[in-house]
Amino acid sequence: MRPESLLAAPLLVPLIAAVLSLVAGRLPWLRRLFGVGGMALLLAVAVWLLALVRAHGPIATQVGGWPAPFGITLVADHLSALMLVVTGVIGLATSTYAATDLDDREVTIGFQPLLHLMVLGVCGSYLAGDLFDLYVWFEVLLMGSFVLLLFGPKGRPTRAQLQGALKYLVLSLVASLLLLIGVGLVYGMTGTLNMADLALALRRAETPALVTATSVLFMGAFGIKAALFPLFFWLPASYPAAPVATTAAFAGMLTKVGTYALIRTFTLLFRQDVAFTHDLLAVAAALTMLTGVLGAVAQNDLRRLLSFHIISQIGYIVFGLALDTRLGLLAAIFFMVHNILAKSCLFLVSGLIRRAAGSYDLSRIGGLYAHRPALAALFLVPALALAGIPPLSGFWGKLLVLGAGLEARQWTIVAVAVLVSLLTLLSMTKIWVKAFLAPHPVAPPLATGPTGRPVPLALVLPTAALAALTVLVGLFAEPLVDIARAAADELRDPTAYLQAVLGPKGVPR
Amino acid sequence: MNALLVLLTGALFGVTVHLLLQRNMVRILMGLMLGTNAVNLLLFAMGRVTRGGPAIIPPDQTALTQPFANPLPQALILTALVISFGLLTFTMVLLKRVEDVEGTWDVDQLDDRPPDGQVSGGLETADQADADEAPP
Numbered sequence: 001m002r003p004e005s006l007l008a009a010p011l012l013v014p015l016i017a018a019v020l021s022l023v024a025g026r027l028p029w030l031r032r033l034f035g036v037g038g039m040a041l042l043l044a045v046a047v048w049l050l051a052l053v054r055a056h057g058p059i060a061t062q063v064g065g066w067p068a069p070f071g072i073t074l075v076a077d078h079l080s081a082l083m084l085v086v087t088g089v090i091g092l093a094t095s096t097y098a099a100t101d102l103d104d105r106e107v108t109i110g111f112q113p114l115l116h117l118m119v120l121g122v123c124g125s126y127l128a129g130d131l132f133d134l135y136v137w138f139e140v141l142l143m144g145s146f147v148l149l150l151f152g153p154k155g156r157p158t159r160a161q162l163q164g165a166l167k168y169l170v171l172s173l174v175a176s177l178l179l180l181i182g183v184g185l186v187y188g189m190t191g192t193l194n195m196a197d198l199a200l201a202l203r204r205a206e207t208p209a210l211v212t213a214t215s216v217l218f219m220g221a222f223g224i225k226a227a228l229f230p231l232f233f234w235l236p237a238s239y240p241a242a243p244v245a246t247t248a249a250f251a252g253m254l255t256k257v258g259t260y261a262l263i264r265t266f267t268l269l270f271r272q273d274v275a276f277t278h279d280l281l282a283v284a285a286a287l288t289m290l291t292g293v294l295g296a297v298a299q300n301d302l303r304r305l306l307s308f309h310i311i312s313q314i315g316y317i318v319f320g321l322a323l324d325t326r327l328g329l330l331a332a333i334f335f336m337v338h339n340i341l342a343k344s345c346l347f348l349v350s351g352l353i354r355r356a357a358g359s360y361d362l363s364r365i366g367g368l369y370a371h372r373p374a375l376a377a378l379f380l381v382p383a384l385a386l387a388g389i390p391p392l393s394g395f396w397g398k399l400l401v402l403g404a405g406l407e408a409r410q411w412t413i414v415a416v417a418v419l420v421s422l423l424t425l426l427s428m429t430k431i432w433v434k435a436f437l438a439p440h441p442v443a444p445p446l447a448t449g450p451t452g453r454p455v456p457l458a459l460v461l462p463t464a465a466l467a468a469l470t471v472l473v474g475l476f477a478e479p480l481v482d483i484a485r486a487a488a489d490e491l492r493d494p495t496a497y498l499q500a501v502l503g504p505k506g507v508p509r
Numbered sequence: 510m511n512a513l514l515v516l517l518t519g520a521l522f523g524v525t526v527h528l529l530l531q532r533n534m535v536r537i538l539m540g541l542m543l544g545t546n547a548v549n550l551l552l553f554a555m556g557r558v559t560r561g562g563p564a565i566i567p568p569d570q571t572a573l574t575q576p577f578a579n580p581l582p583q584a585l586i587l588t589a590l591v592i593s594f595g596l597l598t599f600t601m602v603l604l605k606r607v608e609d610v611e612g613t614w615d616v617d618q619l620d621d622r623p624p625d626g627q628v629s630g631g632l633e634t635a636d637q638a639d640a641d642e643a644p645p
Contacts, residue, residue, distance in 0.1 A: 132585060139592045146599060162607050163619050166534075169600055173541050174529065176596075180548045180589060187585075188555030 003052045004061040007074045009045040010084050010123040013038060014091075018116035032099040035112025039095045042119065043088030050081040054483070058490065058500040060129060068502045069197040073129030077497050078487035079333060080126045083260055086337050087126070089469065090252035090344050091119050093462040097348055098245035100458040111151060115249060118144030122253045126260060129501055131183050131193045134261065138179065138225070142172050145254060148246050149238055164238030171224055171234040179221035185214045196501035199268050199494060200508070208272035215270035215277055222265070225258025228318060229288040232311045236295065239310070240303035240360075244351030247303060251310055252344035256336060259317050263332065266321060267491040274324055282322035286413045289315030293423040302350045302360040302435070305427060306343070309386065312420060313339045316401050319417065323408045329488035331400035334481060338385065338393035338473060345382040345466035352378070352463060353435055355455050362431065367440040375455065376436050381467040383432065385474065387425040393473035396481070514554040521547035534604045534614045541600065545593035549586045556582030 017038025024030035053059060058077035062068060076084070098111050121141025128134040149165045150157040157165070187193055189210060190201040205211050220231070227235040235255070239247050262281075270277055292312025299305035317339065320332025350360065356372050357365035369376045385392035388399075398421060405414040473480055490496055498507045521543055528540030561576035608614055 132588070136588060136592065139596065143595065143599070146603075150603075157606075159610060162603070162610055165603060166607055166616075166619075169603060170529075170537060170541070173596060173600065174544075177525075177541075177544045177548055181551060184548065184552040184555045184585075187552070187581075188557075 003056050003059050006045065006049050006052060007059060007061045007076055007127065008063075010042060010049065010127065011074075011120060013042045013045055014116040014120040014123060017041070018113040018120065021116065022110065022113040031110075031112050035095045035116065036092070036099055038116055039088065039091040039119075042123075043085070043092050046081065046084035046088040049076055050078075050085050050483070053078055053081040054486070058497045060500040068506065069192050069194045072133060073194055073196070073501055074127045075129040075196075075497065075501055076127055077490045077500075078483055079260070079263070079491065082333065082337065082483055082487060083126045083256070084123060086256075086340050087119060087122050087253055089466075090249060090340060091115070093344065093348065093466050094245045094249040094252075096462040097248070097351070097459055098243070100456055101245055101351065102243065111148070111243075111245070114144055114148050114151070115246075118148060118249070118253070120144070122257055125257045129195055131186065131195060131198065134195075135176070135179050135183055138257070138261075139176065141254070141257065142176070145250065146172075148249075149242050151243060151246060158241065160241040161238075164234075164241040167234040168238040171231070175221045175224035178217050178224075182214055182217035182221060185217070186211075189214070194501070195264070195268060196494075196498045199498060200502075202269055202272070205272070211270065212273040212276060215266070215272070216280075218265050218270065219262070219277070219280065222258045222261045223284065225255065226262060226314055226318070227255050227258070227288075227311050228262075228284050228314060229291055229311075232288070232292070235311060236304055236307045239307040240301060244303075244347060244354070247307075248344040248347035248351075251306075251347050252340040255310055255314055256340055259314060259321075259336060262318065263321050263329070263491065267329070268494055268497070278322045278324045281318055282410065282413060285315045285319035285322050286416045287315075288312065288318065289420040290416055293420045293427070296427045297423055297430075299427075300362050302353065302362060302431065303347070305362075305431065306346055306350060309346075309424065309427070310343060312424065313343065313386070315420070316398070316417065319413060320401050320404060323404050323410065325404060325408055326485075326488050326492055327400070327404040327407055329491050330481070330484045331397070331404045333484040333487050334400055334477075335397035337480060337484075338397040338470070341466055341470050341473065342382040342385040342392075342394060345463060345470060346379075346386065348459075348463040348466065349375075349379045349382065352455050352459060355459070357435065357440075362434040364441060365435050366438045367436075369436040372455075374460075378460070378463060378467055379432070379436070382470055383428040385470045387428050388421050389425075391471075391474045393470045393477070395474060396477045400481075510558050511554060514550055514558060518547050518550045518554060521550065532615050532617050534608065534616055537616070538597070538600060538604055542597055545589070545597070549589055552582050552585050552589065556585075 017034055021031045021034035024034055053076055058075060060073060060075040062071040062073055064071055095112060095115055102111055118141055121137050121144055124137030124140060125134060128137050146169060149168060150161055152158045152161050189205060190198060192198055192201055202211055224231045239250055266277060289312050292308050292315060296305050296308035296312060299308060317332045317336050320328045320335060352375055354360050356375055357368055359365050385394040388394040402414055402417060405417065495507060525540050525544040525547055528536045531537060556579040559576055559578060561578045564573060564577045564580040566573055611619055
């Protein structure tokens with residue numbers, strides 16, 4: 001089998017799984033089986049693809065057989081393949097969690113097919129080799145996420161969900177508008193939309209200043225998707241309102257697609273005025289870190305707090321990109337993987353806490369350490385990883401980002417990053433103290449108290465698996481660093497990427 | 510023709526921005542609608558509007574005869590149209606639903622109210638739903 005044949009698999013698997021779990025209709029167990037099985041298959045395929053990319057370098061295929069600048073191109077390099085694997089991991093964990101967390105009726109309405117449709121959009125965005133395709137995959141992902149977001153208890157959206165979805169929807173549509181404007185202008189300047197072809201065409205663009213101006217449109221569009229400062233307001237409004245499994249999936253997939261698109265376009269395409277674009281990104285990154293964590297410190301609701309941390313962590317990734325060095329990109333990619341695992345895990349843990357204590361509100365829960373020591377341990381692993389305590393994954397992520405920042409002599413932003421790290425630890429400590437150590441406040445009418453419902457093992461399992469991965473990445477960071485280094489090298493020198501898409505003859509030396 | 514298209518696109522974008530900054534949800538929706546059309550016109554203009562035949566090679570020839578119209582923008586616009594149609598329809602339904610629940614079209618009034626679970630609106634709130642599903 002030629003390695004290119006595998007490229008369509010990460011798209012076909014979620015599509016087929018979505019259709020199958022949709023027609024499974026009134027048999028909730030079959031729906032769950034297709035949903036979870038599809039994600040497991042996706043993960044297997046993604047790992048296989050990553051292995052192939054490790055062996056052969058970037059792989060590209062032209063759908064329908066039209067040669068590169070004309071056909072629809074699917075490309076997988078190290079970055080894409082790695083992101084696909086992580087998406088598979090999160091998909092598997094969240095769909096397993098949802099299979100138990102949501103009751104039969106909620107499953108019948110269709111969580112699993114929707115999750116698969118969203119994952120289809122996510123995988124498509126990672127594989128797209130064409131700017132317009134990227135836009136289309138973004139829309140696929142958005143449509144899935146809109147409906148998932150409105151997926152309320154007993155199938156009806158709550159008020160918070162409606163309001164959150166309103167903000168998310170309108171801002172997403174504005175982002176799509178910006179992206180499409182950018183796509184149109186780039187097409188008008190170069191006459192091509194294939195990313196590899198564009199990379200070459202933009203290098204010899206007659207008016208680099210115009211290209212730079214257009215690149216800011218892309219920065220705005222992807223910045224909204226990635227929740228970059230000052231475009232993040234939709235995130236804390238919409239994420240906490242959805243069911244836990246949805247929020248965990250969003251945390252691990254959606255903002256990261258925006259970040260991926262930023263990394264892709266600002267390494268491959270928009271290199272006309274690095275001093276301007278990447279400095280802009282660096283300032284945005286610093287402010288994103290700071291506002292995110294300051295927002296988090298002020299929160300009392302577990303999931304709102306965690307949502308603000310998503311924003312803050314995006315800052316670290318974009319900072320790595322903004323440095324525009326090999327170490328910076330390596331750090332960004334490593335950090336992104338660590339962050340997806342730790343963040344989704346934390347959201348799943350928040351669901352367990354809610355089950356055990358009856359509320360997400362930190363002022364209404366407490367005393368969990370005495371009653372649920374295992375849950376406390378499960379919370380500590382991703383929380384400490386997020387704060388960057390060795391030997392967990394976050395320690396290496398932050399070490400790499402800070403090292404890259406010091407190497408590039410960005411003292412101010414490194415100082416901000418260190419401060420944000422401390423504040424992250426502070427807000428994790430806040431959860432620890434309020435939910436686990438402090439005695440339970442006088443039982444309020446709505447909470448069921450710390451001796452509430454037992455936590456099913458089927459919910460603990462995916463959560464524990466993610467936590468174990470965080471530990472594993474921390475203890476054995478080298479393989480992941482190797483992959484991230486290879487990905488960073490490909491981003492720094494896109495010759496292999498261009499040759500994979502355009503053929504060996506299509507790329508001038 | 511190109512100048513006309515560019516002017517029209519610019520004007521539409523201006524109106525879009527104005528409408529998006531309004532507080533009334535219907536106006537925001539209108540803004541999004543106009544915006545998607547403005548983008549489609551932009552894509553059209555970026556493909557260089559020329560008078561010419563369709564981009565089809567006649568059976569007895571091996572290449573296109575000049576002048577021919579650029580077919581790509583049409584494909585792009587068609588795709589973008591379908592996508593925006595779907596998304597805008599969804600937005601319309603969502604806005605109506607928000608208005609049903611909140612009783613207002615004004616986005617500012619949405620935020621002034623307390624969040625979920627602290628207001629008696631007759632609607633099932635998240636916390637009440639939680640209480641329902643908890644065992645006795």
